[in-house]
Amino acid sequence: MTNHDEAAAVRPLTLAWVNRHLEAGERVVRTEALHGGITAEMRRLTIGTRDGDTRDLVLRTFVDPxxxxxxxxxxxxxxxxxxxxxxxxxxxxxxxxxxPTAAHCEYPSLLMTHLAGRTVLDDEGVETRVPLLARQLVAIHALRPAVRPRRYVARTTADTVVTPSGADAVAWAGAIEVIREPAPPCAGRFLHRDFQPGNVLFDVAPPSPAAARITGVVDWAQTSWGPADLDVAHCSTNLALLHGPAWGLRFAAAYEEAGGVLAATADERRYWRVRSGLVFSEEVRLVAQPWREAGRTELTTRVVEERLDAYVTALMDAPA
Structure with a gap:
């Protein structure tokens, strides 16, 4: 087995576990570290088959405490x-x-098939990708599993919000008061819970970003049951920070144009969007780093904080 780089090396117990789940005559012939994730190590494993061909798997491993x-x-x-x-x-x-309990591996791990495509975080072509993201999210929310996943968990509180330096103090104070209120009643949906451009794979045929199509949705570890607004708000905030606040504000409309149904009133919709924005206040550095590693070097922590401030302020300025 050869490693594409040192970080790609699979730990011995984990490699033995992987081998037990391969077909007879198969073996791992190459490993490559995949970058861009926040919570887990990701590796692509190239598997040599009995007939001399290859196929790829992906190994997901949680290592930090x-x-x-x-x-x-x-x-x-x-x-x-x-x-x-x-x-x-x-x-x-x-x-x-x-x-999941590291009964066989050094750390908790999951082995899955590899999907074609790549994440696309560039500004170019975003106007084409946003409707595709919206349609894909509508399809996810349309699923009706026989056994529901656990109920969603709110990821921030009014007391843990971190107001960015230089932010609009009045807007942020108002936003914090919004999430002090009880969550609006909602119809439950099957949620991805981390649906955003970094977890969606595209096939983009150069030089025409307008011909993009989605080839996969990954990272289902936060799957939950709750309001569609939660997923929409989360993706909206990511778009606002990646491409500018205007794109975050447009995503909900794209979702509804694709057939999605959001909360009934403007106040209820704003609650979920504000809550999602405030979640990001606590993890700006964590979010911005993989974007820079993926090539968006201009997205410094300060730039992302400024975009978050502009987005939260726009949400609070929008008519209720």
């Missing part, structure tokens, strides 16, 4: 989601094996 603490829940949910998504038309990886 916080992720290891939550890995049993996250990987169990992801394994369940990938099983559920088989033959649904939603382009998700296929489950090969999962070891």
């Amino acid at each position: 916080f992720s290891v603490e939550h890995a049993e829940d996250w990987l169990t949910r992801e394994a369940g989601a990938l099983t559920l998504l088989t033959d649904t038309g939603v382009p998700a990886p296929g489950l090969v094996a999962a070891d």
